[in-house]
Amino acid sequence: MNAALLPVLVLAVLVLAACSWGLFGRLRALDRRLRELQAQQEVTLRRLSSEIGALCAGASGMGQHLSRMERQMRRLHERQDQVEMREPMSREYHQAIKLIRKGISLDELMEQCGLARAEAELLMRLHREEPEGRSLREET
Numbered sequence: 438m439n440a441a442l443l444p445v446l447v448l449a450v451l452v453l454a455a456c457s458w459g460l461f462g463r464l465r466a467l468d469r470r471l472r473e474l475q476a477q478q479e480v481t482l483r484r485l486s487s488e489i490g491a492l493c494a495g496a497s498g499m500g501q502h503l504s505r506m507e508r509q510m511r512r513l514h515e516r517q518d519q520v521e522m523r524e525p526m527s528r529e530y531h532q533a534i535k536l537i538r539k540g541i542s543l544d545e546l547m548e549q550c551g552l553a554r555a556e557a558e559l560l561m562r563l564h565r566e567e568p569e570g571r572s573l574r575e576e577t
Contacts, residue, residue, distance in 0.1 A: 530560070537564045 533550040537560060541549070547557045 533557075533560050534564045537561055538566065540566075 529550055529552075533546060533552060536546055536549065543554075543557055543561055546552060546561065547554060550557070552560070
């Protein structure tokens with residue numbers, strides 16, 4: 438082998454060794470950083486898992502609450518239906534009040550609801566929309 442080639446080979450080996458050592462150090466730093474990130478992600482994952490558990494428990498409680506409210510609403514509707522069945526006249530008056538609030542005339546109210554004039558006038562006075570500033574006392 439040529440004597441001049443030996444120092445070049447030694448220099449090349451030293452450069453490769455230095456590069457390898459530098460790359461090894463860089464890989465160790467990257468490995469350390471990846472482990473730190475993994476630890477942070479595990480903490481975040483545990484926190485999110487806990488929050489999801491709390492949300493699920495809350496949703497379950499809300500579902501139970503809604504079920505109770507629906508049962509209560511059904512019972513109230515049934516009671517209201519029973520009350521309305523016991524008082525057939527109240528249904529007619531409720532219908533008359535709705536019509537009054539829509540602006541029906543006195544004659545139309547008497548005709549559609551089968552009311553006497555006095556009844557119709559009384560309902561009109563009690564339930565029609567009054568213009569602002571005007572009261573029932575001003576009419577009499």
